[in-house]
Amino acid sequence: MYDHFRNKGLHFVFCVFCTVFFVGCEPGTDKLEVREKIKKVEVFIVKTEDFEETIVASAVAFAHIEHRVSTEVSGLLKIKHARWGDRVKKGETLFEIDSEGFILIVKERKAALARALAQLHFMQAEQKRKKSLLQAKTLSQAGWEKLQFDLAAAISEKNQAQIALSRAQRNLRLTVLKSPIDGMILEDYHDMGEVIPVGTELARIADTTWIRFDVGVSDLELPHLSLGDLVPVTIDALGTRQLKGEITRISGNASPTRGIFPLEVRLENAERSILPGMVARLRLSGEKHKTQVIVPMMAIHQENDIPFVFLVQDQKALRRPVKLGKVLGDRVLIQEGLRTGDAVVLIAQGRLKIGEGLDVIQASAKP
Incomplete structure (x- = not known):
């Protein structure tokens, strides 16, 4: 009897427990399932806009004006007044070739000219003296003609002596090499004591008041560029500061090897902060587009090579195929599939499914 009542009591307690468990848990489970279905998303509100494609090109900086200082006479490099990195003025002496031998040659040429002049003066005086003899018929015609020949030879010898002296004086001047421009010495190649042959380059000097960048563009990009267009320029060595260059030259002939059209961008460098050899990024204007999405x-998502986006419509996820156009950096042109005002999902909590409930936590009109 006792066991019978005990079993009934246990059965009753078990039934009450189950009833309380199911009644208490079922509503909470429904709420949990609802919470799991709603995902938080960030969206982009579609709008049309005008935009311009940008051609990004890397280029090396060159000095707009550059000169190479080379020898026109050979000799020992005796004095070096400037080195690479130095700033120099136009006409400033840079190098001196040993001039001792050239000075001696000038002296020799002066002496030779003096002899030629003395000979010429003698022949001119002889001509005056013998002219009266010719008139008195005491000098033969052959003797007179011989005198004229000797006089012409003296004149020629004097002229040659003058030319030789001028050349020697010029060579002496060329032993001193001066800067042809205001600028900075980018490189110098020889040290004092070296024997320098004719035509040897001693230094490279650049006027960095203006900097030049040489860029190549394709035949598709060329029609969108014009002389005078301003070009934003950034140089890594100068940080994020944006400079403004200008297109100053466009070639009408493509490179035969690369098939690109060279153009020149010039940039003022009054502070001399840009040095030849620095690498820059230039942003050239490209094709212009009107009212595009x-x-x-x-x-953008893809499935079976078909692009699509997720939209938020009535707080639920909607999948819509789109036709893509040009890729513009981290953006893409949409040719078909979207219209102004569509809320395109950018970021979502986990993978989205069609029809899922969505909670928009942030919306932006900026792509």
């Missing part, structure tokens, strides 16, 4: 690339 552009979205961030991160919003």
